[in-house]
Amino acid sequence: MTAIEATEVSKRYGTVVALDRVDLTVPEGEIFGFLGPNGAGKSTFINVLLDFVSPSDGSVEIFGHDCHAEGVTARERIGVLPEGYSVFERRTGRQHIEYAIESKDADDDPAKILDRVGLDPADAEREASDYSKGMAQRLVLGMALVGEPDLLLLDEPTTGLDPNGAAEMRDIIREENERGATVFFSSHILEQVEAVCDRVGILQDGELVAVDTIEGLRESLGGGTKLVITVDNMENGTLEAVRGIRGVETAVEREESTLEVTCTNDAKMDILVELHDAGVDVVNFRTEEASLEDMFIEYTGTDR
Template sequence: MSNTVEIDNVSKRYGRIEAVRGVSFALPPGETVALVGHNGAGKTTLIKLMLGLVHPTEGSVKILGEHPAAGEFAARRRLGYLPENVSFNAALTGRELLSFYARLKGESPTQAMALLDRVGLAAAASRRVGTYSKGMRQRLGLAQALIGEPALLLLDEPTTGLDPALRQSFYEIVQELRDRGATVVLSSHALTELEERTDRVVIINRGLMVANGSLDALRRIARLPTRIRLHLTGGRPPHLPGWLEAAGAWRPVNGHVVELDALPEQKMDLLRQAIHADHALEDIEVVPPTLDELYAHFLRSQEDAR
């Protein structure tokens, strides 16, 4: 099966500013990808390149088998896009606005109306958008992005303004689309939120791609320690067992929890020793490096290499 997105050695310059520099990656169907980077890193430029709103200075972009820079970009009708800051005509109702976007994409306005219910706006469909809260406008933006069940969905800070329940509903919709074969690109600063919801992470810094892979793959590359927390029965004894003392960087968390860092090659051995130790354990927590920690690591690595 061919890739949904193919970015090949792409650079984009605005005068003297090089927003994207020599980036290459491919995204297959049925994958959720987190596009991660600080403000100004190049994320939004990459999204605009995929949408065909701007063209690369160098390299090539191929979306659903077409080159947006080549002229007619018919595949755009199979794309969905939610910008970071949604802006709609405040005088239109939610129903009128969604009908307008459905017609732009050649879709049935009647079928598009079901999306208002899907994002929790059915009761507000007849209200003018100017009366909507920020969270409601964000949900309306998501509804327009979903028109026509896009094969590629590009979402820039999609959960801004959504409460926890609506965030959960949003990610359920994303999962449904992915299960149907759509490629979903999530650009967000909410890294903890993305951690368990993406198949792959692409990290961008200063226009360069500094990491690309699954969380497991990035953890193997980064070799950051895993935190192991031992919950000891009856509180921490005055003298810890020899194996724990020998483990090195352990630290008390509270009266009955001890935490230590384990490098990848140490983790299984330390866990086996903990399970077979003489003292009783109530629980063991294994906390792998988080996406926040991986993001900071790869950015530091890039800065150190300069």
């Protein structure tokens, strides 16, 4: 059984293409990370899954139910942390959870759910419209957990959470996955995805440019290495010169006078030689294994 099946999904707003023929299959039981810079179309895709947005072309199914034609049935089995929501006025946190329980015809204990997402009993009795962004995010995650959904759909779940909260979010994602749920979440922050995902998809300008496991993506870098080079001063054109070297995949200026270059192993010496020839003095350099972030930059061509 596939949890999510997208076939040639496109969405156009006038002349702007928000999604361009996205084909994606997420099998049941997987943790899938949906990566891309802001504005790449991640939320549009999730909104198509939720039937908030009708695709211009193509179709999406959740557990075999068309998201548009059978939207309610499709949503019965999923828990959602959407983007751009706001909580209900004049209702406490606990009442929000109760509303989700009622809507999903579930029999969860609101107190347990609230405790699980880290809202204490005092917070639970306060009106949710007074919550901070992080607390609201926890609350809505709680609403998503109601009724042990088969699929969790989380749009930028760590928004508004501090590093601690983000770690707790990842724990919950893992626990839910161990229970048997499929998890689909979007993020523009790579560490979040790298830490928990079985597979990732990278979306750029509405196009799904890569879908693979993290190891797979790393391999496609060709056993890449990252070189962090500190130089005395950068000159115009140095970056371009480095990029022109055979074996160099990306070259980015991190801070004042620090270069990060991903490349094949063989290219390392060539880079140093090139810098020397260009009259740039290398103060220091070290190598690291390429991280997903470097791949991300390579795939999307964006420097964050």
